[in-house]
Every structure is written in structure tokens, then in C-alpha cells.
Amino acid sequence: MKKPDLLITPSYIGNFKCIGGACEDSCCIGWDIELDRKTFKSYRKSGHPDLKPLFSEHVYRNRYCYSKDVDFGKIAIRDNRWCPFLDENKLCLIQGKLGEEALSNVCHTFPRHYNILNGVCELSLYMSCPEAVRLLLSSDEPIEFAESDFSVKRFIINSEIDTNGKSWRKSPLRDLQGIRMRSIKMVQDRSQPLRNRLVDLGLYMEKLTGQESLSGSVNGFSPEHLDLFIYTIESLGMMGEDESPVFSEYTEAVLEEFSGVSPGSFGKVFDAVLKPFIDENPHLLEHYLVNMLFQENFPFSPAEDPFDVYIMVVLRYSLILFYLAVMASRKGGITFEDVVSMIQIHSKIINHHKSFRYNILQEIKRRDFDSMEFISGAIL
Ligand code: SF4
Structure with missing residues (x-):
């Protein structure tokens, strides 16, 4: 890969700083x-008296390595799902004893996320880091994107796309x-509620793919929507069991609260406690969506x-x-930190389970719900 010359950075990133031991959900818990x-x-050769025995016990060669610059080896996590190099204060022993330079490319880079699109590098932050979410949501100003010279020394490229290639010539996504x-501008159009902006985005996607189906009407939340959400949350609950006790706790609460109720009851909970908070802080979910569209090269996907x-x-x-509505109903209100927590947990659970996306989409198609008529009603 040729080193890029330019870097695009969204305005929220500023000076990200890991909060280490103060982090409520360390990235060194839950994953190899x-x-x-x-x-x-360097770990295998290390003679450091405290670290050598740990390196010998926990560092192993990865047989399924896809890039020597990323996952040539691994550190196996303990039974409690903590990295064995994390001390009781959730501080990294390797960084503490050998310095930041001794960290692997992955540990050094996270939660920074780099993509290359048509030769230009783009930086954003993974929302599975709670401090990154805080930074994203902290300002109500619309997110802007700035260009600078590329001067990053250590980085991992997440995806590389070149739409100037021959295979893109006939693609609707050439540009x-x-x-x-x-799409980002549509989501940032503050002249209308976020729900309407998302409907406009859907109509734009339909037009782009030549599937215009909406006959001018936007549908509301129905029993089918509620049923689909419950189905999705049940699948999510199974995946999140080992990863996040907070997520499991709220998944149980959501299922308890909304299984078997009518869409009207859900609407009441939503309108009474959550909506006033969201209406007062409309930038929170706007920023979440903008980061997602930018980071995931919306609407590109290799398979969909x-x-x-x-x-x-x-x-x-x-x-x-949906989860925030339950939180709001149980606690009688909602805070900025609740939104941070929900975005972080969902990102951690969903983004690291590729099959979730595939399975839910298949289910939506099986039920014939993959139309704007249906999806417009699922936008809360
Ligand atoms: S999740 Fe973010 S804040 Fe927490 S330890 Fe990792 S990088 Fe630091």
C-alpha cells in the first residue's frame, strides 16, 4: 500500500486521550x-523479569493470521475475560514497564479507525470506546471534516476502496x-426532525438503486415493527451474554417491558420520558449517525x-x-451518560459480530419488510 498524502479528520476528534484505569469498559476486556x-x-524475546513469565504463558502464534502487521500473534485473555497484562487498576503492565512504543499496532491504534478512500486516508473513532463516544457527543455543533497532511507513524488500515477502478464504472456508487x-448533509439538515431526515435518506437510497416504492406515504410504528425489534433484541441478548453485564441487564429489561405489549404502550413510554430528552438534545443521535455514515463508507458494503x-x-x-426508552422508563429520566453508555455497548456488541448483520437482514427479507413502506415505520 502506498502511504497516503492526505488525512481527513472529523471535527469531534480533537485530542483523543485514553482515560486508562478510569474507563468503565476497558478495550482490554472481552477480546483476545x-x-x-x-x-x-519482541515479546517472545523479552527478558523483563516481571513480564517474561506472562509473555511465555499468554502470547501465542495466530494460525489464522490475515496480516502480519495486525494479527500475526495474539494474547489470550483470562477466564474473567481480562487481558493478562491488565493490573487491578485496569492499567496496562506492558505500557507501564516498557513504554507506549512496546504496544502492538492494534493496541497503539485503538480506538482510532483508518480507512482509505480513493487514496485519501480518513480517521474516525470506534464507538466501542466510551471516551470516544463522549468526545463525539460533547458538542452540539454539526460535525465538520478537515483535510491535513498525513503524518501518522503507526496505524492500521481498516478498509481500502478505489472507486476509480474499472469494476466501478457501472456502479451507482462510483461517486x-x-x-x-x-447523505451526511441530509442527516445534518436541522430544518426538520431527525426522523424525517432518515426518511429522506431512505428515499435517496431507493432512488439510487432504482427501487422507488413509497407512494408518498410514511408509515407509523405497528405490531410488526415491535415484533421485529423483539426478535432482534432476543438475538442480540444471546450474543451479548458474555461481553457486557450492563447490556445483558438492559436486554432482559427491554424484553420484560415490551414482549407482548401493544405498539401503543411502547409509544407511551417513548413519548413520556425519552422524547423530551431527545428533543432537547437533538445533536446526540445526529452525531452518532454521521460518524457511522462516514466511518462505514455509507452506503457501500461488499455484500449488500x-x-x-x-x-x-x-x-x-x-x-x-428502544433501549434508552426502557432505561428512561425504569429510572424516570435519562442522562447524557446513559446515551454514551448505550451507544458504546451497542457498538461493541453489534460491530464485532458480523453474522448479526447478515442474520437480521435475512430475517427482514424473509418477512418481506425490506421496503421503504415498512422501514419508514421503524424509524423511532
Ligand atoms: S476503551 Fe477507550 S478509554 Fe477505555 S481503555 Fe480503551 S482506549 Fe482507553
Whole structure:
């Protein structure tokens, strides 16, 4: 890969700083840690009296490595799902004893997320880091994007797309940058409620893929929508069991609260406690969506068409509101930190389970719900 010359950075990033031991959900809990080849070898050769026995016990070669710069080796997590190099204060022993330079490319880079689109590098932050979510939501100003010279020394490229290639010549996404920017502008159009902006985005995706089906009407929330959400939340609950006790707790609460109720009861909970908070802080979910569209190169996907990608954007957005409605109803109110927590947990659970996306989309198609008539009603 040729090193890029330019870097695009969204305005929310500023000076991200990991809060280490103060983090409520460390990125060193729950996942095996990936090691690039250089770091793997340095750990294997290390003679550090405290770290050597830990390196021998926990560092192993990854047989399924896809890039030597990313996952040549791994650190196996403990039974309690903590990285074995995390001390009781959730501080990294490797960083503390050997310095930041001794961290692997993955540990050094997270939660920074780099994509390359048509030769230009783009930086954003993974929302599975709570401090990144705080930074994203902290200002109510619309997110802007600035260009600068690329000077990053250590980084991992998440995806590389070149729409100037031959295979893109006939694709509706040939102007992916332009389509994504137009989509972001739609979501940032504060002259109308966020729900309407998402409907406009769906109509745009339909037009782009030549599937215009909405006959001027936008549908409301129905028993079928509620049923689909319950189905989705049940699948999510199974995935999140080991990963986040908070997520499991709220998944149980959501199912308890909304299984078997009518859409009207859900609407009442939503309108009474959550809606006033969201109406007062409309930038929160706008920023969440803008980051998602930018980071995921919306509406590109290697396996799905742009309208399917849009469906999953709506579903992920509405799921967060669904959980927040239950939180609001149980606690009698909602706070900024509750929104941070829900976005972080959902991102951690959903973004790291690729099959979730596929399975839910298949289910939506099986039920014939993959139309704007249906999806417009799922936008909460
Ligand atoms: S999740 Fe974010 S704030 Fe928490 S330890 Fe990891 S990088 Fe630091």
C-alpha cells in the first residue's frame, strides 16, 4: 500500500486521550489482543523479569493470521475475560514497564479507525470506546471534516476502496465520496426532525438503486415493527451474554417491558420520558449517525446493496432508542451518560459480530419488510 498524502479528520476528534484505569469498559476486556509480527517477536524475546513469565504463558502464534502487521500473534485473555497484562487498576503492565512504543499496532491504534478512500486516508473513532463516544457527543455543533497532511507513524488500515477502478464504472456508487457526503448533509439538515431526515435518506437510497416504492406515504410504528425489534433484541441478548453485564441487564429489561405489549404502550413510554430528552438534545443521535455514515463508507458494503445498508443503519439507530426508552422508563429520566453508555455497548456488541448483520437482514427479507413502506415505520 502506498502511504497516503492526505488525512481527513472529523471535527469531534480533537485530542483523543485514553482515560486508562478510569474507563468503565476497558478495550482490554472481552477480546483476545492482536499482535503484529514485530511486537510478537519482541515479546517472545523479552527478558523483563516481571513480564517474561506472562509473555511465555499468554502470547501465542495466530494460525489464522490475515496480516502480519495486525494479527500475526495474539494474547489470550483470562477466564474473567481480562487481558493478562491488565493490573487491578485496569492499567496496562506492558505500557507501564516498557513504554507506549512496546504496544502492538492494534493496541497503539485503538480506538482510532483508518480507512482509505480513493487514496485519501480518513480517521474516525470506534464507538466501542466510551471516551470516544463522549468526545463525539460533547458538542452540539454539526460535525465538520478537515483535510491535513498525513503524518501518522503507526496505524492500521481498516478498509481500502478505489472507486476509480474499472469494476466501478457501472456502479451507482462510483461517486461514493459524493453520495456519502450528500447523505451526511441530509442527516445534518436541522430544518426538520431527525426522523424525517432518515426518511429522506431512505428515499435517496431507493432512488439510487432504482427501487422507488413509497407512494408518498410514511408509515407509523405497528405490531410488526415491535415484533421485529423483539426478535432482534432476543438475538442480540444471546450474543451479548458474555461481553457486557450492563447490556445483558438492559436486554432482559427491554424484553420484560415490551414482549407482548401493544405498539401503543411502547409509544407511551417513548413519548413520556425519552422524547423530551431527545428533543432537547437533538445533536446526540445526529452525531452518532454521521460518524457511522462516514466511518462505514455509507452506503457501500461488499455484500449488500445500498438500500440494505440503509436498513441496517435505521435498525441500529432505532435499537439504541428502544433501549434508552426502557432505561428512561425504569429510572424516570435519562442522562447524557446513559446515551454514551448505550451507544458504546451497542457498538461493541453489534460491530464485532458480523453474522448479526447478515442474520437480521435475512430475517427482514424473509418477512418481506425490506421496503421503504415498512422501514419508514421503524424509524423511532
Ligand atoms: S476503551 Fe477507550 S478509554 Fe477505555 S481503555 Fe480503551 S482506549 Fe482507553
